[in-house]
Each structure stands twice: as structure tokens, then as C-alpha cells.
Amino acid sequence: MADSSAPTRVMMAVNESSLKGYPHPSISCRAAFDWMLSKLVRSNTDGFHLLFLHVQVPDEDGFDDVDSIYASPTDFQSMKQRDKIRGIHLLEYFVNQCHQLGIKCEAWTKQGDPKEVICHEVKRVQPDLLVVGSRGLGPFQRVFVGTVSEFCVKHAECPVITIKRKANEAPRDPIDD
Amino acid sequence: MADSSAPTRVMMAVNESSLKGYPHPSISCRAAFDWMLSKLVRSNTDGFHLLFLHVQVPDEDGFDDVDSIYASPTDFQSMKQRDKIRGIHLLEYFVNQCHQLGIKCEAWTKQGDPKEVICHEVKRVQPDLLVVGSRGLGPFQRVFVGTVSEFCVKHAECPVITIKRKANEAPRDPIDD
Numbered sequence: 094m095a096d097s098s099a100p101t102r103v104m105m106a107v108n109e110s111s112l113k114g115y116p117h118p119s120i121s122c123r124a125a126f127d128w129m130l131s132k133l134v135r136s137n138t139d140g141f142h143l144l145f146l147h148v149q150v151p152d153e154d155g156f157d158d159v160d161s162i163y164a165s166p167t168d169f170q171s172m173k174q175r176d177k178i179r180g181i182h183l184l185e186y187f188v189n190q191c192h193q194l195g196i197k198c199e200a201w202t203k204q205g206d207p208k209e210v211i212c213h214e215v216k217r218v219q220p221d222l223l224v225v226g227s228r229g230l231g232p233f234q235r236v237f238v239g240t241v242s243e244f245c246v247k248h249a250e251c252p253v254i255t256i257k258r259k260a261n262e263a264p265r266d267p268i269d270d
Numbered sequence: 271m272a273d274s275s276a277p278t279r280v281m282m283a284v285n286e287s288s289l290k291g292y293p294h295p296s297i298s299c300r301a302a303f304d305w306m307l308s309k310l311v312r313s314n315t316d317g318f319h320l321l322f323l324h325v326q327v328p329d330e331d332g333f334d335d336v337d338s339i340y341a342s343p344t345d346f347q348s349m350k351q352r353d354k355i356r357g358i359h360l361l362e363y364f365v366n367q368c369h370q371l372g373i374k375c376e377a378w379t380k381q382g383d384p385k386e387v388i389c390h391e392v393k394r395v396q397p398d399l400l401v402v403g404s405r406g407l408g409p410f411q412r413v414f415v416g417t418v419s420e421f422c423v424k425h426a427e428c429p430v431i432t433i434k435r436k437a438n439e440a441p442r443d444p445i446d447d
Binding site for chain 1: 275278305309312317398420431434
């Protein structure tokens with residue numbers, strides 16, 4: 094078990110907080126990241142290579158803040174530009190942390206349905222492990238919210254670790270994150 | 271992230287092979303164990319403390335090999351004794367491997383419904399991580415077989431990692447392991 098072997102490639106799906114908005118990472122994914130560093134990577138920073146994926150969900154109506162039915166192609170263009178910048182800022186948080194700790198990493202964004210895109214990227218990138226944070230909702234809430242983590246455990250073509258948010262880290266409304 | 275911090279306590283649920291019988295570990299749990307060593311522990315053997323739990327399922331009719339309706343209390347007694355010895359032999363496999371690699375470990379057996387007992391033991395022992403192997407059955411087979419791993423991901427009070435058996439390690443009948 095010499096660590097001259099190739100580093101363990103850990104892919105991590107990160108998302109933004111629904112409470113604070115971009116570029117703040119969600120409570121769940123920050124908790125998952127911290128857990129991974131302290132419990133898996135530990136002092137063995139050379140043994141791991143982290144891959145951060147942020148999947149951006151296109152707005153269904155195309156306008157989350159703007160209430161207007163007069164839309165021009167320019168509006169869509171600037172919106173896409175804005176989303177892209179936000180996604181990059183989110184990834185910057187994780188890349189900076191890795192840089193400070195001396196852990197090699199890569200980061201990229203994709204658009205689409207998070208659970209589908211994550212599993213697709215696992216197939217493409219073939220990491221050794223996928224880490225996903227979870228709000229840890231109860232069975233009742235899960236029906237309405239649906240969980241990305243549950244889908245990935247079943248469908249991702251690599252081992253998956255689910256890190257539930259701790260009860261004391263949860264905001265008042267459990268759907269927030 | 272100095273590794274003077276307490277080691278990461280990884281609990282692993284291990285079971286016997288349905289193909290070869292005791293004391294041979296199942297394909298799934300052997301694969302999960304090997305994966306954990308090569309991808310998580312790596313050379314950092316001091317940073318991890320492994321906890322092996324084997325849950326023995328009591329036979330429903332009390333006799334798997336013996337076809338007899340004339341049962342005495344002595345029969346049950348010797349059966350329990352035999353099961354206990356088998357469980358200890360199974361755990362011995364993992365303990366020996368850890369000993370050779372210089373990884374600290376503990377091992378114990380419990381009786382009952384594996385998914386319930388595993389989650390109960392997680393609550394009692396409070397590991398940092400639970401590792402469970404999975405036969406990786408398709409959605410159709412899963413309906414009939416039920417999976418311990420799926421239950422643990424939802425209910426265990428710690429992060430859970432599911433390691434699916436590789437397709438090329440699967441026996442002809444996917445329910446065997």
C-alpha cells in the first residue's frame with residue numbers, strides 16, 4: 094500500500110446555498126467537504142485528487158429575479174453570463190481551500206438536471222469515489238423534495254458516499270440549505 | 271490537518287458468502303474491504319481504526335442442513351455454538367489482514383436482522399463512516415432481494431459508503447454472493 098500509487102480521485106458535487114445565494118456554498122456541501130478533509134484525506138494530502146463539479150439548473154421560466162414578459166435574446170444572453178460567473182465563484186471557494194492545504198484539484202460547471210448530470214460525469218471522468226452532501230430530510234419531506242444523493246447512490250457507476258447535514262446545522266426550514 | 275488527531279473510525283459490515291458458506295467472506299464485502307484499503311486508507315495506516323461487525327441471521331426454521339422434525343434443546347444449543355464459531359472464523363479473515371498491514375481493528379458478532387442491527391450498532395459505537403458492500407442488483411432484482419445498503423444509507427446516523435460489486439466479479443446467479 095505504498096502511496097506512490099496513483100492518488101484517489103474523489104469527485105464532489107457542490108451547489109449553492111438557497112439561503113444566501115451565490116457564491117456561497119450550501120450548508121450540506123460545505124459540511125461534506127469539511128468531513129472529507131478531516132476524516133478521509135487527513136494529513137495524506139498527496140494521496141487525493143479532488144474533482145469539483147457544480148451543476149447549474151436552468152431556470153424554468155428563465156427569470157428568477159426579473160418579473161417581465163418582455164424578454165429579448167440579449168436578456169437571455171446576459172443571464173447565462175451571470176450564471177456562469179456565479180458558478181465560477183462558487184467553485185473558487187473550494188479550489189482556494191484545496192490550494193491552501195496543498196491538495197491537487199480540478200473544477201468545472203455543467204448545466205442540467207443535477208442527478209442526471211452528476212451520474213453522466215461520473216461515467217465520463219471515472220472517479221474512485223463520489224461525495225454528495227444531503228439535507229438529510231425525513232421520509233415525509235423526501236417525497237416532495239427528491240434527493241440527488243439517493244439517485245446517485247443507485248445509479249452512479251462508482252462508490253458513493255452520502256454525508257447528511259447535521260441537525261444542529263439545519264436552518265429553520267429544512268428545505269433551505 | 272495533522273494526523274495526531276484521533277484516527278478515523280470506519281465500521282464495516284461483513285457477511286459470509288452464499289456460494290461457499292462460512293467462513294468465506296462474501297464477494298461484496300471482500301471487494302468493499304479491498305477498495306477501502308487501496309482508496310481510503312492507502313499508506314496512512316495509523317490514521318484509521320477499523321471496526322468489523324458480522325450480523326448473523328438466525329435460521330427461520332432453525333435447521334439449514336438438518337432435515338428433521340425431532341429437535342431437542344441440545345440440538346439448538348449445538349447449532350448456536352456452531353454459528354458462533356463460524357462468525358468468529360469470518361471475522362478472523364479481516365482481523366488477520368489488518369494485523370498484517372498494521373491497522374488497528376476490532377471485531378464482533380451480533381444476531382438479528384442485518385439492516386436493523388447495523389444501524390443500531392452505528393448508534394451505539396458512533397463510527398465516522400460506515401462501509402457496506404452491495405451486490406449492485408438492478409431495479410428489478412432489488413424488489414425481491416431488498417438491500418441492506420439502501421436501508422443503511424437512509425437510516426444510519428453516520429456517513430455511509432456503498433461499494434457495489436463489480437460486474438466481472440458477479441457469479442452467474444446475481445443473488446449469489
